[in-house]
Amino acid sequence: MALLQVEGLKKSFGARRVLQGVSFSVAEGEIVGLVGSNGAGKSTLGDVLAGITAADAGQMTLQGHPYAPLSADDARHLGVGVVEQLVQIDPGLTIAQAVFRGTPQAGRPQAELRERARALLTEATLDVDPDTLVGELPHFVHGLVEIARVLAEDTRLVVLDEVSAALLPVEVTRLHAVAGRLSRQGRGVLYISHRLPEMLALVDRVLVLRDGVIALDSPAEDLDPVRLAAETVGEPISLPAPRVASAPARSGRDDVPARAPTRPAPSEADVALRVRNLRVPGRVQGVDLLLRQGEVVGLTGHRSSGVQEIAGALTGELPALSDELVLHGERRSLDSSADEAALRLPAYRPDEDAYGVDPGETIARTLTREPWGALTDVRSEIASLRGVIKTVHRLDVKTLSIRTVVGALSGGDRHKLALARWMASAQDVVVLHEPTRGLDVRARQQVRQLLDEATAHGTSVVVVSVDPEELAECCDRVGIVAGGRVARWIDTRELAVDAVRARIVEAATAA
Numbered sequence: 144m145a146l147l148q149v150e151g152l153k154k155s156f157g158a159r160r161v162l163q164g165v166s167f168s169v170a171e172g173e174i175v176g177l178v179g180s181n182g183a184g185k186s187t188l189g190d191v192l193a194g195i196t197a198a199d200a201g202q203m204t205l206q207g208h209p210y211a212p213l214s215a216d217d218a219r220h221l222g223v224g225v226v227e228q229l230v231q232i233d234p235g236l237t238i239a240q241a242v243f244r245g246t247p248q249a250g251r252p253q254a255e256l257r258e259r260a261r262a263l264l265t266e267a268t269l270d271v272d273p274d275t276l277v278g279e280l281p282h283f284v285h286g287l288v289e290i291a292r293v294l295a296e297d298t299r300l301v302v303l304d305e306v307s308a309a310l311l312p313v314e315v316t317r318l319h320a321v322a323g324r325l326s327r328q329g330r331g332v333l334y335i336s337h338r339l340p341e342m343l344a345l346v347d348r349v350l351v352l353r354d355g356v357i358a359l360d361s362p363a364e365d366l367d368p369v370r371l372a373a374e375t376v377g378e379p380i381s382l383p384a385p386r387v388a389s390a391p392a393r394s395g396r397d398d399v400p401a402r403a404p405t406r407p408a409p410s411e412a413d414v415a416l417r418v419r420n421l422r423v424p425g426r427v428q429g430v431d432l433l434l435r436q437g438e439v440v441g442l443t444g445h446r447s448s449g450v451q452e453i454a455g456a457l458t459g460e461l462p463a464l465s466d467e468l469v470l471h472g473e474r475r476s477l478d479s480s481a482d483e484a485a486l487r488l489p490a491y492r493p494d495e496d497a498y499g500v501d502p503g504e505t506i507a508r509t510l511t512r513e514p515w516g517a518l519t520d521v522r523s524e525i526a527s528l529r530g531v532i533k534t535v536h537r538l539d540v541k542t543l544s545i546r547t548v549v550g551a552l553s554g555g556d557r558h559k560l561a562l563a564r565w566m567a568s569a570q571d572v573v574v575l576h577e578p579t580r581g582l583d584v585r586a587r588q589q590v591r592q593l594l595d596e597a598t599a600h601g602t603s604v605v606v607v608s609v610d611p612e613e614l615a616e617c618c619d620r621v622g623i624v625a626g627g628r629v630a631r632w633i634d635t636r637e638l639a640v641d642a643v644r645a646r647i648v649e650a651a652t653a654a
């Protein structure tokens with residue numbers, strides 16, 4: 144008997160028909176992957192299962208009994224727990240209180256909750272003191288606290304909605320170990336992710352949600368990442384080509400081969416940024432960075448490797464020192480008191496649910512570069528709106544109107560718009576944190592295109608990321624940071640993307 148049976152589920156938001164008759168099942172002990180483009184309706188389906196949203200039509204059964212939760216609490220009591228990537232837990236709670244919130248044990252004294260919480264956290268592979276405050280935990284582990292919470296009740300089906308999106312390969316391995324344990328206990332797992340190679344390594348079966356229905360239901364062993372990507376978008380798709388380091392065209396230099404097999408030392412004019420012996424006291428020990436014009440350099444490393452601190456030093460968020468710092472031939476400093484010359488590279492961060500854009504603003508206004516009201520004739524207004532429509536089409540944003548508010552879009556679509564807006568004004572040298580986080584396979588290619596265009600105009604980029612696939616797809620070189628230093632550089636230009644990905648995983652795991 145199926146643990147969960149879903150038949151003909153429908154859900155619309157106004158005229159937007161998202162789920163148009165979704166049917167599938169999950170067996171006891173089965174790990175089922177759910178993939179789909181941004182805006183396909185994966186989270187909507189998760190919300191229906193979680194009791195957050197009611198379906199318009201369709202039936203569900205759980206362990207053979209009709210399942211129609213009235214709220215998230217109701218769903219959990221009935222045996223379905225949903226863990227979301229961007230879960231916000233009250234930072235003032237202890238971890239033990241967080242684990243038991245919303246359960247019958249909530250409100251019990253900490254001393255009573257502590258030992259039971261410790262056991263559940265161990266089951267979720269999280270080695271933390273239950274007395275620690277949630278606010279002291281890095282945000283990326285909140286998902287594991289949520290898994291412990293799901294385990295606190297007799298949850299039969301666990302939905303993991305993009306929980307791996309912000310995790311390092313080693314952390315993904317840990318998450319997969321937890322999913323494996325849940326399955327061995329006979330629970331069902333629905334695993335939603337855009338990171339296809341990782342997903343295929345874990346799940347038994349994959350569901351593809353496309354055009355409002357389950358367009359494919361296949362054993363994982365019959366699929367590979369490229370075929371699954373094609374099924375997701377509904378047409379053949381190829382892996383992105385390795386990036387061609389596009390030195391911006393300059394007179395007399397157009398003959399420079401973009402993919403020179405060995406990389407000559409750049410001339411001074413080619414250097415966008417050079418930093419020698421970068422130090423952040425206690426965290427970064429002496430990093431040399433050289434960024435050519437039009438180059439995309441990736442940085443990755445474990446949480447305590449110093450990688451975030453290197454980015455923080457470059458953006459002026461952290462006090463840092465260096466022996467030499469040159470930006471386009473001009474000496475700069477890392478001393479924030481030397482205001483004029485201080486280096487403060489602009490940074491983009493796909494920040495939680497807001498992405499730096501106003502959720503109450505329409506798509507049109509979000510993408511309009513001119514301040515509202517600045518357009519004084521109808522032609523410029525039409526040109527401006529054409530630009531907006533072109534971007535919406537190009538980024539394949541799932542919407543019925545450019546007057547839709549950004550807050551009503553899917554997370555991935557919001558991220559795409561925010562990044563496109565940010566990149567439109569990006570010049571010079573910029574830092575991008577996880578530019579493709581939560582994006583589907585086609586959107587990743589669109590981001591890559593945005594990067595290619597910006598770098599062709601001379602922008603140079605530092606990409607800071609946990610995702611080896613993103614680094615392989617976007618960067619010319621990737622630095623593996625460990626112990627406050629760049630332990631190894633991987634040149635991505637000569638290799639296929641999946642080979643680069645494998646090298647990054649191997650080097651990052653070893654570091």
Ligand SMILES: Nc1ncnc2c1ncn2[C@@H]1O[C@H](COP(=O)(O)OP(=O)(O)OP(=O)(O)O)[C@@H](O)[C@H]1O
Nearest residue numbers: 156181182183184185186187541551552553554555
């Ligand atoms: N509350 C809402 N009001 C209006 N439209 C909504 C609402 N919630 C979701 N939608 C629409 O439903 C569609 C599906 O969104 P959903 O978040 O389920 O997609 P998704 O597959 O999870 O995407 P992503 O991979 O980007 O997270 C989107 O086009 C979105 O605009």
